[in-house]
Amino acid sequence: CRVASRRRGCRDGAPLPLSPWAIHVIGHLHHLAGALPHRAMRDLARRATARSCCSASASSPSSSPSSADAAREVMRARDLNFATRSMSRTVRLAFPSGTEGIIFAPYGEEWRQMRKVCTRRRPVASSAPWRQPPPRGVNLSELITVYAADSAVRTIIGSSFKDRGTFLTLLERMVKMVAKMSLPDLYPSSRLAMLVSRMPGRMKRQRQELVSFIDNIVREHEESRAAGNGGKEDLLDVLLRIRREGDLQVPITTDNIKSVVGDMLGTGSETVATVLQWIMAELMRNPRVMQKVQDEVRCTLAGQRQVTEDYLSNLHYMHLVIKETLRLHPPAPLLFPRECRSECQVLGFTVPKDAMVLVNAWAISRDPKHWDMPEEFVPERFENSKIDFKGTDFEYTPFGAGRRMCPGIAFAFVNMELILASLSYHFDWELPL
Numbered sequence: 399c400r401v402a403s404r405r406r407g408c409r410d411g412a413p414l415p416l417s418p419w420a421i422h423v424i425g426h427l428h429h430l431a432g433a434l435p436h437r438a439m440r441d442l443a444r445r446a447t448a449r450s451c452c453s454a455s456a457s458s459p460s461s462s463p464s465s466a467d468a469a470r471e472v473m474r475a476r477d478l479n480f481a482t483r484s485m486s487r488t489v490r491l492a493f494p495s496g497t498e499g500i501i502f503a504p505y506g507e508e509w510r511q512m513r514k515v516c517t518r519r520r521p522v523a524s525s526a527p528w529r530q531p532p533p534r535g536v537n538l539s540e541l542i543t544v545y546a547a548d549s550a551v552r553t554i555i556g557s558s559f560k561d562r563g564t565f566l567t568l569l570e571r572m573v574k575m576v577a578k579m580s581l582p583d584l585y586p587s588s589r590l591a592m593l594v595s596r597m598p599g600r601m602k603r604q605r606q607e608l609v610s611f612i613d614n615i616v617r618e619h620e621e622s623r624a625a626g627n628g629g630k631e632d633l634l635d636v637l638l639r640i641r642r643e644g645d646l647q648v649p650i651t652t653d654n655i656k657s658v659v660g661d662m663l664g665t666g667s668e669t670v671a672t673v674l675q676w677i678m679a680e681l682m683r684n685p686r687v688m689q690k691v692q693d694e695v696r697c698t699l700a701g702q703r704q705v706t707e708d709y710l711s712n713l714h715y716m717h718l719v720i721k722e723t724l725r726l727h728p729p730a731p732l733l734f735p736r737e738c739r740s741e742c743q744v745l746g747f748t749v750p751k752d753a754m755v756l757v758n759a760w761a762i763s764r765d766p767k768h769w770d771m772p773e774e775f776v777p778e779r780f781e782n783s784k785i786d787f788k789g790t791d792f793e794y795t796p797f798g799a800g801r802r803m804c805p806g807i808a809f810a811f812v813n814m815e816l817i818l819a820s821l822s823y824h825f826d827w828e829l830p831l
């Protein structure tokens with residue numbers, strides 16, 4: 399294993415990140431077996447005295463900062479050096495060069511342009527659904543997923559979204575595949591791994607299905623606009639217009655527009671739905687907090703038939719509940735993988751060029767060094783605290799920080815607050831007996 403064999407070596411006097419004991423051929427993988435990666439990596443970092451980094455792959459260097467100090471180094475002090483994304487060998491099959499969208503785009507002008515276009519859009523908020531009493535015993539996770547997808551769609555491609563069910567299935571499969579490590583990812587230079595693994599074929603098919611799906615959306619969109627169906631410009635309109643006008647430094651291709659649309663639809667719905675599901679689970683486990691949220695919402699909206707955006711700024715306690723849920727259950731616990739652009743030092747350790755860096759935001763936001771009763775759900779901890787998720791407090795970075803920080807925070811918050819207010823205003827909730 400390349401990492402293990404270089405571990406004891408030093409670069410310019412600085413050692414490589416601490417790494418656990420390795421086994422020939424499989425490297426450090428046995429340390430990750432059977433546990434969620436962010437938990438396993440936190441435990442490994444705890445065992446390593448420096449608590450900074452550990453390597454965890456079979457044959458490619460990777461590093462997982464698990465302390466706020468290391469996160470600050472990666473996402474602030476050396477942000478530019480870690481501002482590009484790491485792509486596994488199988489993910490690369492799904493996003494060939496020039497079609498990386500935003501999430502996987504290498505650092506550079508094209509990524510900067512796309513990000514600017516996408517963050518200029520204001521979220522299209524609408525009132526949350528479920529004003530009618532649902533039948534007893536609803537599958538709340540399912541309802542939340544559907545709502546989050548619909549509302550992402552409204553902002554990104556307007557209201558036309560005929561086949562939501564197919565989209566959600568494709569999205570779920572894609573997220574699972576991208577998050578998974580397959581044999582070719584663990585042994586990137588092995589041709590045998592590529593030959594024996596079924597993952598490359600599955601990834602290509604999955605990507606093809608998603609692209610055809612988005613193709614239809616783009617075509618319908620263009621036809622609808624050509625037929626004179628007006629309405630406000632949505633994100634897809636803006637991207638298509640910019641491509642037509644063609645006055646950008648790096649021209650936008652249709653293939654990349656499809657990837658950007660996929661990125662925004664995927665992140666816009668999946669993350670919001672996951673956080674909302676955790677919020678409702680925590681509220682049901684903590685009836686005191688649930689009561690406080692309901693009292694605040696019902697008092698603020700007294701007499702209104704519908705929750706709208708106008709009331710959100712008064713729902714102070716609900717905001718704390720969302721913050722606390724993001725602390726305990728960030729939907730991207732290891733953020734999104736970054737790559738070291740040139741060898742550098744982090745907290746006195748050498749990080750080699752091309753190493754994948756996974757910041758363990760989940761472990762850091764439960765670190766007893768920064769948080770009292772870190773495992774407890776206590777929204778009040780944020781009451782008089784200056785700690786926020788805006789990318790300057792490195793003990794709490796559910797949206798990341800630095801150049802690659804999440805551009806969807808405003809969108810996410812409007813949606814999460816609308817839906818949570820709506821659920822708390824209209825209904826009482828309890829777990830089935």
Ligand code: HEM
Pocket residue numbers: 500501502513661662665666667669670673728729730733734735796797798799800801802803804805806807809810
């Ligand atoms: C609670 C909801 C959300 C959470 C917790 C979240 C979290 C994150 C995180 C951790 C990253 C990686 C940051 C880094 O590497 O430092 C990210 C990136 C990103 N997010 Fe979000 N996100 C959320 C909602 C959204 C929404 C609603 C959108 C869009 C509509 C969105 C679009 C993106 C995009 C495009 C990127 C890639 C940015 C880049 O690489 O330049 N996210 N998000």
